[in-house]
Amino acid sequence: MLEQRHIAQTLDWLRGTDDIFRRVKPATPSPHLVSYVALIDPHARAIFLGRHRKASLWLPMGGHLEPGERPLDAARREAVEEIAIEPQFTVVGEEPLFLTVTTTRGPAAHVDISFWHVISGNSALEYALDPAEFDGGHWWDFDKSTLPDSDPHLARFLTKLGDALP
Template sequence: MKPFDDLERVHIEGTLRWLEGTDDVYRRIKPATPPQHLVSYVVVVEPDTHEVYLVDHINAGLWLPTGGHVEPGEDPAHAAARELREELGIEADFGLVGANPLFLTVTRTVGIDSGHTDVSLWYVAAAPMDSRFQLDPDEFREGRWWSPADIAAAPAGTFDPHYPRFAAKLSARLRT
């Protein structure tokens, strides 16, 4: 994965050091055992307009991509597809930018389960605007499509703190 900016480079380098020093990258006990573990995010993108579908996550109190913790022994890409099925009720179409993660972040969590670090792999799945999503009411208040203008107009603290950088990397990738 080619880093988008210096912060992603730092996150990738730190993640590689972490992977060299541990054999346990999976969350074993909620919320924070071990205190750092893998997450697969899946940003749903409308292929023509490039709007994104985000969910109002109850626990985090933020608008986030779907996704979740990678289960022990699970491949992160399989986790991304599983989370999309469980949280939105759709099958993953990774054809827009490919099946590999587009972005990597290391984030100290916020919300009810704060106090641990998520190493998040950001995947991109395509879905048309007329998709019928079946949101998990235990995890999300609601979901909606966001245009780039909607995202730019949202107050600070609305999204994952790394989302604007992800959006810029995605936009650059979709232009090529």
Template sequence: MTSTDPLLPASDHQRRARLLSLVGAVEPWDDLERAHRGTATRWIAGGAPVHRVRKPDVPATHLVSYFVVLDDTRGQLLLVAHRKAGLWLPTGGHVEPGEDPWATVVRECREELGIDAVASPITGERPLFLTVTRTRGQGAHTDVSLWYLLEADARTVTSYDRDEFEAVRWLTDEQVLDEPAELLDPHMHRFTRKLRHARSRGQHCG
């Protein structure tokens, strides 16, 4: 095991080094993602607190792990209607203090969808995409989000967290891109285009 193994206790320095490695490995899809990667890098390296310690907005910026579930055979992505956000989003959640972002994916996937997290061979256990987003409504804050890619057979997703989500939908990339942007996470169209490119290459974009 290495010092960055998520199963081992890690110092703040080690955790930040791990985060910087994850962020640095993301190959920007466009100028906006390049700018977001720079913002995230400076935020992590600058020593600011990175984990949410009190809902909804303490500290004002905190780390999130998104995970997009892909049924590669059907070519469909899973999106959820998030009750608080009022948008169709990928599943995910806040990274807890001391938690590795991939461990967040594993935990939240079990809690929200009732399935085990299986990393897509396209990406492995590394994020494909990175965003820095100001949330809307009461308790607005900034999410620095690492977007992971999971694989699953759509037939295995038979339940979801109804406290958080009103509904779930499986959509092809074309269907996602046809959805009005204002109904989705503001970066969902960009993620979908990057994923389509990664699938065509059959490898990680980073």
């Protein structure tokens, strides 16, 4: 039900503005669009999260959409920039699995409208993250009791993802 409310709010916002891309860091305008790229090992039921330097949270890779960029294109770009891989959208397809509306923390708090894309990974591999953005990464089981301090919607995302996997 909460996700349906977020979708309705997002659609209302999109119908009412063409100012959807961040122009001035960190928060102008608020809200603005973000694409997450969740690196998943579907067989191990694990997600790779990076320790984000600015947010001090364990997060999927991703970032703000550039002016004129579509969410899928931003997801592809962010995978190359932050994980140094060509993303494979073979887990649940190219469409985002999840949509969230989040007020960020900190002195420049703002609202991010985030599309959660899922890409395939292998938990037996180490992935080198962009050191300007992340202090390393770690594979986490979908088990919500072991998740680190992260995006407030991560547990719901993993539930939805787990339901979508065979």
